[in-house]
Amino acid sequence: xxTRVLGSSGFEVSAVGYGCMxxxxxxxxxxxxxxxxxxxxxxxxxxxxxxxxxGMYTGVTRAGNDANNELVVGEALEPxxxxxxxxxxxxxxxxxxxxxxYDSSETVIRETVETSLRQxxxxxxxxxYQARRDERVSPEELAGVVGDLIKEGKVLAWGISEVTxxxxxxxxxxxxxxxxxxxxxxxxxxxxxxxxxxxxxxxxAATIYTPLMKGFLTAPADIKHLMREGDDFRRxxxxxxxxxxxxxxPLYALLEEYSQKHECTWTQLCLAWILNxxxxxxxIPGTSNPARMRENLAAADIIxxxxxxxxxxxxxxxxxxxxxxxx
Numbered sequence: 001x002x003t004r005v006l007g008s009s010g011f012e013v014s015a016v017g018y019g020c021m022x023x024x025x026x027x028x029x030x031x032x033x034x035x036x037x038x039x040x041x042x043x044x045x046x047x048x049x050x051x052x053x054x055g056m057y058t059g060v061t062r063a064g065n066d067a068n069n070e071l072v073v074g075e076a077l078e079p080x081x082x083x084x085x086x087x088x089x090x091x092x093x094x095x096x097x098x099x100x101x102y103d104s105s106e107t108v109i110r111e112t113v114e115t116s117l118r119q120x121x122x123x124x125x126x127x128x129y130q131a132r133r134d135e136r137v138s139p140e141e142l143a144g145v146v147g148d149l150i151k152e153g154k155v156l157a158w159g160i161s162e163v164t165x166x167x168x169x170x171x172x173x174x175x176x177x178x179x180x181x182x183x184x185x186x187x188x189x190x191x192x193x194x195x196x197x198x199x200x201x202x203x204x205a206a207t208i209y210t211p212l213m214k215g216f217l218t219a220p221a222d223i224k225h226l227m228r229e230g231d232d233f234r235r236x237x238x239x240x241x242x243x244x245x246x247x248x249x250p251l252y253a254l255l256e257e258y259s260q261k262h263e264c265t266w267t268q269l270c271l272a273w274i275l276n277x278x279x280x281x282x283x284i285p286g287t288s289n290p291a292r293m294r295e296n297l298a299a300a301d302i303i304x305x306x307x308x309x310x311x312x313x314x315x316x317x318x319x320x321x322x323x324x325x326x327x
Contacts, residue, residue, distance in 0.1 A: 001047050002300035004282050007205035009157035009179035011085045011126060015275060015300035017050035018043045018293070019209060019286035020069050021057045030059030030067030031288065033075070039288045040076035044084065046293040051077060052182070052207065052284045054089040054131065055116055070119035078121045087127035087182075087207070088116045089161060091134060104134035106145045113154055124154055129161045129182055139172035147176035159207075164191075166198040173202050180205040185274060185281070186213045187251065187312075188321035196278060204280075211274055211283035216240065216248070217255065218267045247324040254315055262302055267292070271299035276309055 002015035023036040031039070040051070057069035070088060077084055090112035095101040116125060128149070130142060149155040157179040163169050172178055181199070183192040185208045192206070199206060212218055255266045262269065267285075274283045285296050304312075 001297075003049075004279065005205065006050075006085070006127070006157070006207075006282065007179040007280065008177050008203055009127065009205075011050075011157070013050035013085055013282060014048050014297065015282065016048070016271060016297050017052060017207060017282050017284040018048040019284040020051055020053045020073055022286040023072060023288065024067040024069040025057035025059045029062040031072075032061050032063065032065065033067065033072055036067070036072040036288075037076040040073060042290045043293050044077070044080055046290060047297050048293070049083065050085050050087070050207075050282065050284070052087045052209070053120075055112065055119060056089065056092055056094065056131065058094075068119065070116055074120040074122070081122055085126040086120060086122070087129060087159075088120065088125055089129040089131040090116075092131040100132060102132050102134040104130055104137045104142055106141075109145050110149075113149060117154065124156055127157050127159055127180060128155045129159045131161050133160075133162070133168065139168050140175050143172040143175035143178075150176065159204075163195060166195060169195075169198060169204070170202070173204070178202070178204050180207060182207045182209060182284075184208070184210045185283075186211050187217055187255075187270060187273065187316055188213050188324065190316070190322075193277075199278075199280065206278075206281050208274055208281055208283040211285050212267060212270055216244075217251075217270045218265075244324040248321065250319050251316075251321050251324075254312065254319075258304075258308070258312065262304075264299070264302055265295060267295060268299040268302060271296060272302035272304055273309070273312060275300055276302075276304040 003012045004015050005012050020040065023039060024030040051073055053069045053073045055070045059067045061067055073086060077086065090109050091102060091104040093101045128146065146155060146158045159178055159180040159182060161182040163181045163183060169178060181204060183206060185192040255269055259266050259269045271283050274281050287293055
């Protein structure tokens with residue numbers, strides 16, 4: 001199995017990790033806990049060793065039952081806890097109107113950690129992320145609190161999600177070394193590439209969420225079939241509009257060209273493109289389909305040459321896929 005090391009944490013994980021969010025949150029109705037537990041265990045059987053979750057990932061099932069992603073992950077991974085790494089997060093709550101409320105105060109961090117430990121059925125968190133920056137808390141203060149949790153043995157390594165400011169990362173790292181960040185990166189959103197120099201300078205890895213842009217990069221004809229009943233936030237993403245799909249034709253042609261060349265699926269090509277960019281990147285796609293789980297893992301076997309990578313990137317630069325569907 002292809003593996004990668006998550007920065008200074010020393011954790012050696014499957015080159016493709018498993019993003020658990022969609023089982024309980026944001027993609028329509030949540031799965032019933034027993035069904036979601038089965039899916040996570042199927043991911044273990046497929047070969048995944050890194051699982052990403054959060055206590056914030058909650059939802060409602062079709063039957064009206066509450067769903068909590070950490071409870072799913074905790075139950076599913078308890079029998080194999082010593083064989084996997086689990087990452088969770090603090091610092092964000094969902095307020096009125098689905099608005100994010102940011103709070104990285106020490107009290108909230110500690111309360112969140114205790115809740116996560118209980119829900120995940122573990123005595124330590126492998127990786128703890130700050131989910132979003134709280135402007136009221138300095139990176140030094142933040143890193144100091146997490147450093148204390150590491151000394152206490154409740155957290156083994158930490159990271160920051162949605163990093164945009166290299167200075168913020170450096171300041172936090174100087175107090176308590178940051179092992180890994182978690183940012184978005186896919187063929188339609190490449191902003192995280194700007195952080196590669198600082199990641200290499202500090203020896204920090206990156207887990208990559210939304211590597212397939214929530215399915216947009218895998219379904220060329222009718223994106224609407226991806227939409228689930230219930231509260232599926234993809235309905236509000238411009239690329240998912242008819243205009244966005246139409247404008248994506250050159251991107252879909254590029255995916256088809258290179259997938260045929262490498263005898264792989266579009267999904268595998270998109271993941272391979274990330275994996276071939278840097279050896280410290282670990283994409284964390286999510287799926288409830290065991291066949292898709294194996295398909296995603298196999299992307300780590302695909303080698304794109306430097307010339308191919310340069311050609312893909314140059315053509316993406318010309319397309320500006322981040323603008324698809326915009327007015």
